[in-house]
Amino acid sequence: MSGKPTPMMQQYLALKREAGDALLFYRMGDFFELFFEDARVAAGVLDIALTTRGEHDGEPVPMCGVPVHAAEGYLARLIKGGCRVAIAEQTETPDEAKERARREGTPVSKSLVARDIVRFVTAGTLTEEALLEPRRANLLVAVVPLRDSVGLAACDISTGRMELEECPIAALDAALARLGASELLAPDDWPDAPADIIARPRSDFRSEDGEARLKTIHQIATLDGLGDFSRPMLAAAAGLIAYLEHAGRGTLPFLLPPVARGSGAHLAMDAATRASLEILEAQGGGRAGSLIACIDRCATGAGARQLAEDLSAPLADRGAIEARLASVQHFHGDPLLRADVRGVLRQAPDIGRALGRLVAGRGSPRDLSQIRDGLAEARRVRDMLGARPDLPALLADMCEALGGHAALVDHLARALVPSPPTERSQGGFIAADYDHALDSLRETSGNARKAIAALEARYRDGTGTPSLKIKHNKVLGYFIEVPAKHGDKLMAADSGFTHRQTMAGAVRFNSIGLHEEATRIAEAGAHAVAAEEAHFETLVGEVIEAREAIAATAAALARIDVAAALAERAVEGDWARPEMRDEPCLEIVGGRHPVVEAALARSGERFVANDCTLAQANRLWLIGGPNMGGKSTFLRQNALILMLAQAGSYVPANSARVGLADRLFSRVGASDNLARGRSTFMVEMVETAAILSQATERSFVILDEVGRGTSTYDGMALAWAVVEAVHEQLQCRCLFATHYHELSRLAETCDALSLHHVRAREWKGDLVLLHELATGAADRSYGLSVAKLAGVPAPVIKRAKAVLDKLEKGREQTGGLGAGLGDLPLFAVTAQAEEARPDPLREAIERIDVDALSPREALDTLYALQTTARETDA
Numbered sequence: 014m015s016g017k018p019t020p021m022m023q024q025y026l027a028l029k030r031e032a033g034d035a036l037l038f039y040r041m042g043d044f045f046e047l048f049f050e051d052a053r054v055a056a057g058v059l060d061i062a063l064t065t066r067g068e069h070d071g072e073p074v075p076m077c078g079v080p081v082h083a084a085e086g087y088l089a090r091l092i093k094g095g096c097r098v099a100i101a102e103q104t105e106t107p108d109e110a111k112e113r114a115r116r117e118g119t120p121v122s123k124s125l126v127a128r129d130i131v132r133f134v135t136a137g138t139l140t141e142e143a144l145l146e147p148r149r150a151n152l153l154v155a156v157v158p159l160r161d162s163v164g165l166a167a168c169d170i171s172t173g174r175m176e177l178e179e180c181p182i183a184a185l186d187a188a189l190a191r192l193g194a195s196e197l198l199a200p201d202d203w204p205d206a207p208a209d210i211i212a213r214p215r216s217d218f219r220s221e222d223g224e225a226r227l228k229t230i231h232q233i234a235t236l237d238g239l240g241d242f243s244r245p246m247l248a249a250a251a252g253l254i255a256y257l258e259h260a261g262r263g264t265l266p267f268l269l270p271p272v273a274r275g276s277g278a279h280l281a282m283d284a285a286t287r288a289s290l291e292i293l294e295a296q297g298g299g300r301a302g303s304l305i306a307c308i309d310r311c312a313t314g315a316g317a318r319q320l321a322e323d324l325s326a327p328l329a330d331r332g333a334i335e336a337r338l339a340s341v342q343h344f345h346g347d348p349l350l351r352a353d354v355r356g357v358l359r360q361a362p363d364i365g366r367a368l369g370r371l372v373a374g375r376g377s378p379r380d381l382s383q384i385r386d387g388l389a390e391a392r393r394v395r396d397m398l399g400a401r402p403d404l405p406a407l408l409a410d411m412c413e414a415l416g417g418h419a420a421l422v423d424h425l426a427r428a429l430v431p432s433p434p435t436e437r438s439q440g441g442f443i444a445a446d447y448d449h450a451l452d453s454l455r456e457t458s459g460n461a462r463k464a465i466a467a468l469e470a471r472y473r474d475g476t477g478t479p480s481l482k483i484k485h486n487k488v489l490g491y492f493i494e495v496p497a498k499h500g501d502k503l504m505a506a507d508s509g510f511t512h513r514q515t516m517a518g519a520v521r522f523n524s525i526g527l528h529e530e531a532t533r534i535a536e537a538g539a540h541a542v543a544a545e546e547a548h549f550e551t552l553v554g555e556v557i558e559a560r561e562a563i564a565a566t567a568a569a570l571a572r573i574d575v576a577a578a579l580a581e582r583a584v585e586g587d588w589a590r591p592e593m594r595d596e597p598c599l600e601i602v603g604g605r606h607p608v609v610e611a612a613l614a615r616s617g618e619r620f621v622a623n624d625c626t627l628a629q630a631n632r633l634w635l636i637g638g639p640n641m642g643g644k645s646t647f648l649r650q651n652a653l654i655l656m657l658a659q660a661g662s663y664v665p666a667n668s669a670r671v672g673l674a675d676r677l678f679s680r681v682g683a684s685d686n687l688a689r690g691r692s693t694f695m696v697e698m699v700e701t702a703a704i705l706s707q708a709t710e711r712s713f714v715i716l717d718e719v720g721r722g723t724s725t726y727d728g729m730a731l732a733w734a735v736v737e738a739v740h741e742q743l744q745c746r747c748l749f750a751t752h753y754h755e756l757s758r759l760a761e762t763c764d765a766l767s768l769h770h771v772r773a774r775e776w777k778g779d780l781v782l783l784h785e786l787a788t789g790a791a792d793r794s795y796g797l798s799v800a801k802l803a804g805v806p807a808p809v810i811k812r813a814k815a816v817l818d819k820l821e822k823g824r825e826q827t828g829g830l831g832a833g834l835g836d837l838p839l840f841a842v843t844a845q846a847e848e849a850r851p852d853p854l855r856e857a858i859e860r861i862d863v864d865a866l867s868p869r870e871a872l873d874t875l876y877a878l879q880t881t882a883r884e885t886d887a
């Protein structure tokens with residue numbers, strides 16, 4: 014039957030309009046219910062039953078629900094499933110709704126409790142411990158284009174950290190790859206916006222609003238003291254804050270003063286480089302097998318988050334890198350200190366996130382105790398570090414930030430029980446002896462409980478019923494219960510008991526004495542809970558007051574944890590402190606790939622360390638050798654060593670001299686690439702184009718079998734041209750792995766290029782891969798031997814060998830693939846020649862005086878140009 018929607022449905026639909034594309038959790042008593050399409054989506058993601066409730070427009074309404082007490086777990090799964098959720102709570106009790114109906118003169122029987130959306134839960138705005146991953150930051154990022162650049166605002170509201178930056182549009186992908194946002198906001202009128210954004214109104218992104226909001230939030234008259242913020246940065250900040258306000262329905266979470274991120278402060282790495290180096294995630298997705306999984310020895314979640322950030326954004330400033338390295342060295346050289354500090358850190362709760370929850374108004378007594386314990390541990394770390402002389406500058410600064418909370422810690426220690434609950438409505442978290450009034454309320458209810466126990470004994474004796482019990486439940490409160498067979502005795506009019514309930518096997522009663530004691534308990538309990546609540550508010554107020562200092566302590570603990578953890582890893586793997594240089598060099602002795610080395614070690618195999626020596630005069634290494642010989646591993650290990658060094662870590666090598674790089678590029682040939690959507694060869698070429706347009710003399714590039722995704726001739730020609738361009742134009746440090754022997758002829762013309770190969774040997778007809786790098790070109794390709802090693806059947810190998818012999822004979826006769834390459838002019842020479850060649854079309858266009866043309870003449874001119882173009886083509 015179709016008809017007017019019920020009042021409840023009207024209320025639901027209005028809230029749903031407000032919720033937009035977020036799923037609406039509609040509170041009904043002890044459940045959050047979802048309806049219509051929301052119900053279908055949620056039931057699918059959560060794998061819960063989809064039912065129906067009533068009708069709308071003549072159709073049954075799909076519905077599913079989750080219990081309120083378990084909502085957090087379901088929310089976590091929905092958010093992981095890519096959903097956003099609007100929570101609509103009841104904002105009055107049924108009694109209040111009836112009262113309102115009476116006041117408004119509407120039928121009381123049909124009164125509907127008011128509901129309102131109190132919060133949007135989205136991936137980027139989480140603070141709940143259960144919804145956050147302890148070892149990963151959770152970033153909300155806003156981007157906005159303004160003139161030729163883009164402003165970015167990033168914040169982790171679980172800790173309040175906020176950063177603003179500006180970058181050219183071309184560098185946006187790299188910046189977003191570095192940040193790895195959980196949620197990305199952008200104005201809705203931006204046609205070239207990155208994929209998967211949440212579109213927000215353009216009016217949210219006004220730079221003047223951003224400036225004004227930041228000033229108000231941090232109660233300052235000017236932002237100058239915080240840093241140099243450009244218009245695009247402030248516009249992005251405006252968009253970010255507007256969204257936070259929307260998600261929190263007017264309440265803003267904890268935000269620390271913004272930090273301006275300088276554009277050249279970091280080693281730039283784009284998304285493809287990060288993916289191919291498997292820094293935070295392995296190629297298959299997930300942390301297992303990634304660099305961070307292999308090196309993270311942090312004792313705390315906050316440390317692990319800081320390490321992930323350090324690896325995502327290695328530094329480009331030598332002083333800052335040396336400062337980090339010095340703190341790692343301090344822990345490296347002092348095993349006892351390292352063990353002590355890490356021992357304490359392991360006990361330290363995540364105070365940054367506890368603080369985030371408290372400031373956002375979602376804190377619990379347990380969060381207060383985490384602040385108490387975390388600050389106390391910070392103090393212990395400070396004492397340990399401070400006791401040693403020669404503290405490096407960075408650690409000394411961190412030490413400074415660890416203290417200064419004595420009064421707060423003392424207050425929290427006196428006020429709270431050792432392990433308070435996460436739920437505060439029942440009380441029980443304020444310690445005894447803290448508040449005498451509270452103590453006496455507790456004593457009253459304690460006494461009443463004793464009195465009830467005494468009553469029970471008295472009633473047993475008085476009625477001669479040893480099985481009589483005084484019990485409690487939520488519905489009846491306290492009551493007296495006897496088995497059914499004894500019920501009659503207590504039913505008598507003069508027994509002093511009043512009947513309340515008859516059950517299958519028992520009868521329940523009340524008595525005046527019990528009622529009095531129960532009332533005493535209830536009153537004292539309610540007062541005690543109210544008193545605890547008041548203390549909670551005061552304590553939270555004190556914590557909020559000190560929020561910036563607490564956040565600084567949390568950040569300092571994380572930084573110390575990272576330094577100690579990197580030292581631990583360095584000792585474990587026998588890593589070395591890199592020597593940082595300004596000139597573009599890379600001199601690695603005994604370098605290893607940490608992830609491959611660890612994987613080999615697990616199966617009892619040994620990793621073969623290799624050297625790499627790049628300098629201005631010898632900056633391009635062409636590396637050949639058999640498949641599986643270790644070329645890719647060698648390329649990546651050197652990129653990782655450079656990246657780790659710039660992140661401030663020791664490196665997996667016997668020694669390393671690392672010239673600072675501005676950008677790092679890593680590209681793998683098409684067949685190694687798992688990218689989808691475009692053809693793999695297309696991806697390879699798009700990425701190669703990016704390198705050729707962006708790398709500078711200070712960059713470090715690794716190219717792994719570029720060109721192998723297409724036909725041999727095309728691939729070799731491309732690889733040839735790319736090597737030449739890298740050598741002649743970019744002039745950056747580069748390792749280039751290839752199977753094309755023919756490329757070795759480039760050594761004749763490119764003087765900063767040298768030839769290398771991974772060694773292999775044939776032993777009694779079988780191939781032995783030595784994984785050892787040697788100078789000179791590879792003698793042959795060993796492709797068939799590797800195929801044999803891989804188990805390709807002998808007849809196939811035999812046939813392939815026959816084909817190969819034929820091909821090789823042909824090559825001898827014709828000069829082979831590389832025939833004719835010898836007299837190829839150099840890339841730079843041809844590029845210049847291209848530039849110098851006259852272009853008649855261009856010249857004709859330049860000669861046109863557009864303003865002087867009539868429409869007819871303009872048309873004629875166009876025809877003439879087209880003719881010229883055709884002639885030139887031919």
Ligand SMILES: Nc1ncnc2c1ncn2[C@@H]1O[C@H](COP(=O)(O)OP(=O)(O)OP(=O)(O)O)[C@@H](O)[C@H]1O
Nearest residue numbers: 619620621622639640641642643644645646647784
């Ligand atoms: N230095 C090394 N020491 C020991 N084992 C190594 C070393 N380098 C590589 N390996 C082993 O060899 C395997 C193949 O290495 P890698 O992928 O680097 O070879 P490749 O030459 O790039 O091969 P392809 O040309 O087929 O891509 C690795 O998975 C690893 O097990």
